[in-house]
Amino acid sequence: MKKLQLVDLNLINAKIFLKNEFIEAGISIEANRINKIAKLPNMPKASKTIDVNGNIVLPGLIDVHVHLRDLKLSYKEDFNTGTCAAAAGGFTTVLDMPNTQPPTNTPERLKKKIQRAKNRVIVNVGFYAAFPKQFKQIVEMYRNGAIAFKVFLYHPITELDVNCDDVLLKVFKCAKQLNRPVAVHAEEGEIVQRIEEDLRKSGKSSLNHHLKAHSIKREVNAVQRVVKLAKQTGSHIHFCHISAASSIRHIKKLKQHITCETTPHHIFLTKDVLRKCGSIALMNPPLRSRLNTTRLWHALNDEWIDILASDHAPHALQEKTNENIWEVSPGIPGLETTLPLMLTQVNNGRMSWGRLTQILATKPAEIFQLNRGFIKTGSVADLVIVDVNQEYKIDSSKFYSKAKYSPFDGRKVKGKPIKTFVSGCLVYDSGEIVSEPGSGTILTGSSH
Amino acid sequence: MSFKGRDIISIKDFTREDIDYVLKIAELMEPVVKKGSNILHGKLLATLFFEASTRTKLSFEAAMYKLGGSVIGFAEPETSSIKKGENLADTVRVVENYADVIVLRHPLEGATRLAAEFASIPVINAGSGAEEHPTQALLDLYTVLKEKGRIDGLNIALVGDLRYGRTVHSLAYALSLYDVRLYLVSPELLRMRREVLDTIKGKIEVIETGIEEILQEVDVLYVTRIQKERFPDLAEYAKVKGAYKIDLDLVKKVKKDSIILHPLPRVDEIAAEVDKTPQAKYFQQVRNGIVMRMGLLALVLNAIE
Numbered sequence: 048m049k050k051l052q053l054v055d056l057n058l059i060n061a062k063i064f065l066k067n068e069f070i071e072a073g074i075s076i077e078a079n080r081i082n083k084i085a086k087l088p089n090m091p092k093a094s095k096t097i098d099v100n101g102n103i104v105l106p107g108l109i110d111v112h113v114h115l116r117d118l119k120l121s122y123k124e125d126f127n128t129g130t131c132a133a134a135a136g137g138f139t140t141v142l143d144m145p146n147t148q149p150p151t152n153t154p155e156r157l158k159k160k161i162q163r164a165k166n167r168v169i170v171n172v173g174f175y176a177a178f179p180k181q182f183k184q185i186v187e188m189y190r191n192g193a194i195a196f197k198v199f200l201y202h203p204i205t206e207l208d209v210n211c212d213d214v215l216l217k218v219f220k221c222a223k224q225l226n227r228p229v230a231v232h233a234e235e236g237e238i239v240q241r242i243e244e245d246l247r248k249s250g251k252s253s254l255n256h257h258l259k260a261h262s263i264k265r266e267v268n269a270v271q272r273v274v275k276l277a278k279q280t281g282s283h284i285h286f287c288h289i290s291a292a293s294s295i296r297h298i299k300k301l302k303q304h305i306t307c308e309t310t311p312h313h314i315f316l317t318k319d320v321l322r323k324c325g326s327i328a329l330m331n332p333p334l335r336s337r338l339n340t341t342r343l344w345h346a347l348n349d350e351w352i353d354i355l356a357s358d359h360a361p362h363a364l365q366e367k368t369n370e371n372i373w374e375v376s377p378g379i380p381g382l383e384t385t386l387p388l389m390l391t392q393v394n395n396g397r398m399s400w401g402r403l404t405q406i407l408a409t410k411p412a413e414i415f416q417l418n419r420g421f422i423k424t425g426s427v428a429d430l431v432i433v434d435v436n437q438e439y440k441i442d443s444s445k446f447y448s449k450a451k452y453s454p455f456d457g458r459k460v461k462g463k464p465i466k467t468f469v470s471g472c473l474v475y476d477s478g479e480i481v482s483e484p485g486s487g488t489i490l491t492g493s494s495h
Numbered sequence: 496m497s498f499k500g501r502d503i504i505s506i507k508d509f510t511r512e513d514i515d516y517v518l519k520i521a522e523l524m525e526p527v528v529k530k531g532s533n534i535l536h537g538k539l540l541a542t543l544f545f546e547a548s549t550r551t552k553l554s555f556e557a558a559m560y561k562l563g564g565s566v567i568g569f570a571e572p573e574t575s576s577i578k579k580g581e582n583l584a585d586t587v588r589v590v591e592n593y594a595d596v597i598v599l600r601h602p603l604e605g606a607t608r609l610a611a612e613f614a615s616i617p618v619i620n621a622g623s624g625a626e627e628h629p630t631q632a633l634l635d636l637y638t639v640l641k642e643k644g645r646i647d648g649l650n651i652a653l654v655g656d657l658r659y660g661r662t663v664h665s666l667a668y669a670l671s672l673y674d675v676r677l678y679l680v681s682p683e684l685l686r687m688r689r690e691v692l693d694t695i696k697g698k699i700e701v702i703e704t705g706i707e708e709i710l711q712e713v714d715v716l717y718v719t720r721i722q723k724e725r726f727p728d729l730a731e732y733a734k735v736k737g738a739y740k741i742d743l744d745l746v747k748k749v750k751k752d753s754i755i756l757h758p759l760p761r762v763d764e765i766a767a768e769v770d771k772t773p774q775a776k777y778f779q780q781v782r783n784g785i786v787m788r789m790g791l792l793a794l795v796l797n798a799i800e
Contacts, residue, residue: 281689296700297675338708349696 057093079470107139107429109411112356119148124361126167132382134292134475137464139429140171150204152177154187168487178208192491201236219282228283233269252371263291289330292342308356326375328454357381363448380450390462428471437463498794503619506629511672520790524688534725534798535564541594542568558788617795632665635785649714652678662758671695682735710748742766778799
């Protein structure tokens with residue numbers, strides 16, 4: 048007797064990006080996973096059917112560089128608003144940074160953070176951990192769920208001395224034993240902080256002074272130092288927000304275990320934007336010259352840079368506007384602008400669909416071993432549906448993020464995420480968040 | 496390393512070691528340009544030019560004579576038996592009975608490779624279709640090396656017609672074997688060919704950009720003529736002609752120790768006023784052409800190792 052099959056959900060009438068080409072088919076979802084990809088007559092019966100209207104289905108996007116804040120910084124962003132912003136931006140998985148209040152630098156704090164996030168997030172979240180003071184606690188961080196480790200060379204949040212090569216060598220080795228990547232904010236922190244202090248003391252506090260303190264050289268030098276150490280240990284190092292095109296050649300000398308990301312603002316905005324937007328557009332590392340921006344774009348497209356990450360770094364608006372640049376909090380929200388900006392490039396023929404899904408889904412998942420980022424039978428049904436034809440202007444007042452400002456405000460874009468599915472559940476639908484807090488999964492490094 | 500009997504068809508057949516070796520041999524030829532030599536005495540070069548060219552042909556012929564060899568050939572296929580319908584393979588099989596080496600230029604892509612397959616003597620590609628011009632690329636590299644002292648670490652811009660200009664295709668392939676940053680500056684219509692881009696992008700940093708942005712950055716500005724004869728539509732030619740003109744104002748903005756190269760002939764893409772600037776090296780390039788070709792002839796005819 049033929050077994051009666053009734054799956055949870057059918058997405059029909061979809062254009063699915065599979066193995067570098069589009070196919071017109073439907074996706075059946077059963078128990079949070081993709082059960083079948085087939086033409087309509089071959090699809091199983093489902094308890095619910097959603098007509099995608101011929102729109103494009105991509106794997107749910109993955110943003111490996113997000114500051115969800117929460118805890119004492121909940122006024123900037125919290126686990127719910129941050130993940131709502133993610134869902135609205137087409138991201139089904141985000142990795143959260145540990146420079147919170149209190150910082151995620153002990154096993155206990157990580158545990159508490161995960162506990163708090165559990166019932167609040169609506170997309171999947173993995174947590175970075177800063178290195179704890181005692182080396183033996185590193186394993187505990189991992190067991191408590193750290194998906195990866197993060198080293199801030201500028202304003203470190205670990206009590207370890209990150210300026211000491213031996214310390215970095217040691218923590219890199221530990222991470223390697225645990226098979227976890229170490230993400231690095233590469234700037235020569237000590238020097239930058241000293242220059243900042245000198246400038247501040249002499250009353251020099253303009254945007255140009257900020258650029259001066261965070262010059263390209265500071266990044267390139269830090270990259271070189273870390274690459275050298277990575278070579279010695281063989282650990283997987285992932286460079287965060289590469290802003291200086293000249294950094295790339297140092298990174299790519301060791302292709303296998305060193306990866307890097309750049310951000311939408313570093314490939315789309317130049318320092319000229321500072322004149323227009325002022326300190327709103329202040330971030331670390333800062334915006335660079337037009338040529339540098341062009342070079343970064345090509346490097347991303349040509350696979351020298353592995354992935355794109357938003358560096359979603361929300362702040363309260365009053366923290367972003369101050370005459371004195373040293374009082375301004377660096378960072379901008381990025382979860383809700385990244386995909387529309389990139390879809391616009393794909394629409395203009397400047398990037399292929401294949402590369403887009405690579406840099407925002409497949410590769411981030413590979414680098415952080417997330418076991419998602421693709422559409423295939425048996426995989427977790429994290430999906431985003433995009434309407435490639437919608438033209439509109441970016442409007443930060445409509446962000447789900449608490450940070451309602453953006454240097455991209457008013458920019459014309461073409462292409463919009465319209466539905467986001469996390470583990471087979473619709474969480475975002477045409478401008479509305481449609482799921483309850485807690486629908487996202489906490490991803491941990493030790494569970495795979 | 497031996498180049499004896501080797502065909503020089505495409506720069507893609509070269510490894511970096513090959514190129515470095517050829518550049519070294521060219522340097523050995525420097526003193527010979529003036530005083531001449533007899534190492535190719537009794538050897539005969541056949542120049543088969545199925546397409547118009549003055550300087551490449553003259554350069555090869557001069558190189559051959561400077562080394563004591565002799566030259567036969569044609570530059571007007573109308574006067575040869577090609578007119579009577581003889582095919583390329585037959586032409587080559589006839590000529591190889593007279594000559595020791597063939598230099599061939601042909602309007603069709605792939606023609607030189609075909610000729611080399613039929614010929615038992617070495618064939619040197621002097622330009623085939625819009626495809627490649629390997630000896631030009633070698634002399635360009637030699638010029639860069641001579642003027643800048645190195646190739647690795649340089650920022651090099653290719654400017655103008657990157658689509659139909661065969662010299663830039665070969666040069667781009669050759670540069671991708673070195674550690675350089677390559678800027679590509681061209682009108683949309685004349686962008687670098689996809690197959691070239693696809694090959695070089697994974698090897699070196701390639702940036703398509705505007706000219707103003709890179710003036711302060713570049714060590715080598717390689718300018719090409721926007722070739723009228725390559726355009727299917729003359730209205731399109733009119734549109735892009737002169738779009739990338741190098742004049743004195745522009746040269747003032749480049750680095751003092753940068754160099755400007757051009758495969759010549761030029762029309763008006765480099766103003767005559769630029770010729771006097773210390774950056775202008777395109778006539779030195781011509782001289783380096785004969786040095787390089789002397790080296791190549793000596794190598795394939797096994798007169799030097």
